[in-house]
Amino acid sequence: MSSVMTAPPSDRAEIVDVGFPFKSLVDRLSPGGRYIDAQSDVDSPWVPFGDKAAIKHLAFDVRQGIFSNILWVKEPGVVGTHLHRGTIVMVCLEGSVRYLEYDWVASPGGLILEVPGESHTLVTEHPEGVKLFGWMQGPIEFYDADGKFVDTTDVWWFINHYESHCRAHGIAINPKLYL
Template sequence: MAVMTAPPSSKAAIVDVPFAHKELVARLSPGGRYIDAQSDVDSPWVPFGDNAAIKHLAFDVRQNLFSNILWVKGPGVIGTHLHRGTITMVCLEGSVRYLEYDWVASPGGLILEVPGESHTLVTEHPQGTKLFGWMQGPIDFFDEHGVLVDTADVWWYINHYETYCRDNGIAINPKLYL
């Protein structure tokens, strides 16, 4: 077998790729999709407290996975929370840090979080921050005394999205559900 040093073709054409389970995939897979994150066509900004909003991008109830863009609109805090699953985020705009760490994320920066860590998200940037994230598992939110306030998982995020849509006469987008 040859070692691949670059993709094998530069021709822009659909190739019929052999795959033994193609019919099963066609029958059972929800399929690929495109979600427009730049506009509100596919998903609106849903308020998340007084200074933040969430644009929900995907919900996978089978794996407790959810994807969104968190927008902290100016200097602010997303309170202390404990992740029970893996979190992967990319800073899209502004900057953000956790009080518990010594780094500051800037646009294009990758943030990786593992289960069992708690932290407090802060942005001092004048325009706040936007973070794209893929999150797995529940997130426990605590008050300033370490008392559990709420747990947000895929079901919480679905409810957050659907309640806002219903209350504002916005159609629920089936493309967000994997």
């Protein structure tokens, strides 16, 4: 038997019972897999995030302090200096973005990895701004131009951001977003 796997074996497109011994527990306790339509506003609307940006919330996991969304900065602009207390994984979907603290520019398809303890200032100079898909864990602290603490966003802040917007606009809160 080779120690190098080239591709998972598959010879038919059908559901296979793998005999997982805890399936009944998974069925009872897991929220299950789900699909969130990020292309339309059916599963989640764009929620304003300042005057020139919006967020499409995709997932909230209060057990692990994880949240996922698409940040859309609609034109050239800045998301102020912030400090991450958890790990961030983002993919540039459209436009481009950079951080003042680094010498790279992210373009569509580019992966951005951020680790706890880093602070940076997000800037898009692209004429159409940027859309970033993010999977984020832990709080994000925001600071003003003098380095003074302004606010903390975390999974609870993002849930409130989403739910407050939905209530104010008569939009049903989507239970699929909660893991």
